[in-house]
Amino acid sequence: MKNESKRLMIAVIVGMLLCLFVSGPGLAADTIKLGVAGAHSGDLASYGIPSIRAAKLVVDEINAKGGVLGKQVEVLTEDDVCKPEVATNTATKLISKKVDVVLGHICSGATKAAMGIYKDSKIVVMSPSATNPDLTQSGDYPNFYRTIASDDAQAKLDVDFALDVLKLKKIAVIHDKGDYGKGFAEFAKKFLEESGKAEVVLFEGVTPGAVDYSAVVQKIKQNDAEAVIFGGYHPEASKIVTQMRKKRMKTIFISDDGVKDDTFIKVAGKYAEGVYASGPKDTSKNPLNIKAVKAHKDKYGEAHGAFYENAYTATIALLNAIEKAGSTDYDAISKALKTEWVETPIGKIRFDDRGDAIGAGFSVYQVQDGKYVELK
Amino acid sequence: MDWEYFLELFLGGLTRGSIYALIALGYTMVYGIIELINFAHGEIYMIGAFTALIVATVLSMLGLNQVAILICAAVAAVVYSCAYGFTVEKLAYKPLRKAPRLSALISAIGMSMFLQNYVLLAQTSDFLPFPSLIPDFEFWEPYAHIISSQELVILITTFVVMILLTILIKFTRIGKAMRATAQDKVMAALVGIDVNQVISVTFIVGSATAAIGGVLIASHIGQINFYIGFIAGIKAFVAAVLGGIGSIPGAVLGSLVLGWTESFFTGYISSDYEDVFAFMFLVFILIFRPAGILGRSDTQKV
Known part of the structure; x- marks a missing residue:
């Protein structure tokens, strides 16, 4: 009896599997x-x-x-x-x-x-x-x-903006060690160095999801950076911006389209004010x-x-x-x-x-x- | 040597270490008593932060003042987290008290995943803004560039919690019972200690400190999501092992050492390898002191 019900079960399962195979290409x-x-x-x-x-x-x-x-x-x-x-x-x-x-x-x-x-x-x-x-x-x-557009197009735009519009001289480049953030940051660093108009005072990666970023923020301050160019996504960006502002730092924050997301503004709240981020052209x-x-x-x-x-x-x-x-x-x-x-x-x-x-x-x-x- | 920079990194590391310590205490106390690594502990911390967020949102709609909101939110977080800690123990660990230790460990990992996904489904997968509950103190403004009011509150709160905990363990009846149970469960039961009650109290106390940590850090950082407990939990666990798991002063010391290691390493060398260095340091300490900095290496019980 037991054996029979087991066999029935197997038959049902096999039947179901077959159904899947048949209906897919069909x-x-x-x-x-x-x-x-x-x-x-x-x-x-x-x-x-x-x-x-x-x-x-x-x-x-x-x-x-x-x-x-x-x-x-x-x-x-x-x-x-x-x-x-x-x-x-x-x-x-x-x-x-x-x-x-x-x-x-x-x-x-x-x-x-x-x-x-x-x-x-x-x-x-x-x-x-x-x-x-x-x-x-x-x-x-x-x-x-x-x-x-690709990251280097974006990095070029952000760097040109920092150099020609904001006329910055000392810039810290920070990234989240991910493919996207680090790629963007490396291009930004390359373009900054090639321009000869500004100095990259700091180039560092932070660990996504770390409890806080106070040490990196201190380091940005210690190096007298006028601005931070950040490559990464909004959770880390809002943490860094919030911590900088709480430490009374006025450092300009420039980032990529990973940060140009309304969640960033929602999470960073009043600390988000004044942050620059590049993103796809407004085609509204x-x-x-x-x-x-x-x-x-x-x-x-x-x-x-x-x-x-x-x-x-x-x-x-x-x-x-x-x-x-x-x-x-x-x-x-x-x-x-x-x-x-x-x-x-x-x-x-x-x-x-x-x-x-x-x-x-x-x-x-x-x-x-x-x-x-x-x-x- | 730039002393102000050094001081800033020192205080930054101290703040971070304090948060680790509030979580690590739960790991180490539970391990001290039932020799279980409670992997769901990081999730208790996360639940504390979420409870505080919900309470704070509701209260700020009612227009209470900020300090009152902070206190209510913290109390609610502690109560909720304690309830979760208590329930987790009763559901997932108590039935396995007599089972091999590995079963309880797997149960703990399962509980951790369950709680994480429960919050993910019940709340949201997005990062949520956490209101800055700790106000900027007027009188502290001249020093705010070195250490913010929020960090100051974190340090003071941690210090007070540590003192209260020491008093609880050293000078109260339940503290005595906890120490006795940690030494020998069977013997403690023979002299009339209700071991189950002691274990419950341990879970409740551990959850309470984790919840306080959760509220403080969430309010300092300004954002939470369902995943924050995992990383904080792992770091706190490392801190507890570093200090000697089972030892309460060890957990605090280990946490501070870990906080400073990360802070100074980031400040003077590079943040790219922050975690690498923190874990290398752990390996290094464990090579020379396998039981951790303050851990006692007990001989195998026969």
Whole structure:
């Protein structure tokens, strides 16, 4: 009796497994699958959630108009919590679900880890936010595209701003030791040294999540730095800024688009005032952008958060390329991305040979009265 | 030698060490009594900070004054954390009292993950702003560039907590019972000590100090999330081992030494390798004093 029920159980399990195998490929034929990978939970979810929403909004609109190449588009999301070790699994999962193109990943470190896997499977990947220069400049990832300018473009802008607009002479460069923050910081240091106009008085990494940063803050003060250029994300930035201000330091704080996030202002509160951060150009006058922002507001009833426009752009660019290519073939999509201009919320763009968007750029913002304001 | 810089680093290290000490006390007391490394302890600290945040948000909406909010929030945090500490012990460790030590250790790790994810789901994964509950004192302003009012409050509070704890352990009945239980559980039970009660009290006292640490650091740093307990917990655990796990003065000394090591190393050499150096130092101390700075190396019980 016991044996029989056991056998029945095994039969049921095997049956269920078979079902999965059968239904998977069965569905694959009728839809175009858009994978969306990135941080959808955890510390950095505020960077990743907007990309899912952007993808869904664009896809809903396109599906309502009849889809791409006459097929409906399906969005498959997969969470990598911005961790490289998780991202490889995320990529494998998406590939096993037979995605045609991928929107993502969000963080540079995670993107880099996942790219090798996509490359082997010949899948076009477009990130709305991974700004590490190597991703395009190394030439290792021919299937990688992005709708955001790379870190060195950003570092150059921040350094020029510090030297030419603020006329600073002594600058401390601090980073969070991560791929993104350190990459940005190293470029900033390089550009500062090359300019010969200012001295890098300190170049250091801090440990993310440490109990406090008082020693590093003391060191910034000890070196008489007029400004800190920080490469990293908002949790560490707000801790450092808060501690500097509590120590009555007036040191200027300049950072990257990891800090140009409303969470930074929310967490640092009054201490955020006056902080500079670079971020994607303000394109709020662009009609497509107005439409994209409104669509988000109507559906989710709140502000859209970081990288939403870039993700919206990437979704449009990817689906447009499939439409223009006439198939989901890797080579055809690549060619379409590089040759066909497309109207998007961040302007009219196409991609260069390395995968960077032509037409996307950065500007410097400052926190004024609890809001990021673009500086002209 | 720049003395002001040295002083700033010294005080920075002292503040950081104080926070570690408030958490490390819980580790070391629990280990002293039931020889269990309570990995869920860092989470108790995090829960303290979250309770304080919730209470502070509600009270500031009612428009109470800042010091009153701080005190109410701290009391609520202590009460809640104690309740959690007490419950964790009853649920996850007491049923395993007779089981091999490894089972209780795994149970502790499980409890830590459970509490972390519970807060993640019940609250949020985002960093939350924590109001600056400790005011900037007017009279302290001339020295604020060396050590801020918040850091001053942290130092004074830690000092007071240490003194109260010493009094509790040295001069009260329950303190005597705790020391007896730490020496020999069976013998303590034979002379009429309620061992279970003593263990509960130990968890409650440890949770209370951790909650105080949580409120202080959250108010100083200005942000919390569900994960803060993990890193602070690991560092405090290292501090407890460094000082000699099971020894209360050892935990305090180990914490201060760890705080200073990190602070001076960052200040004079580089912050890139802050953790590397802190752990290297731990290895170095343990090579020469395997039981920690103040730990007694007991001979194996036969």
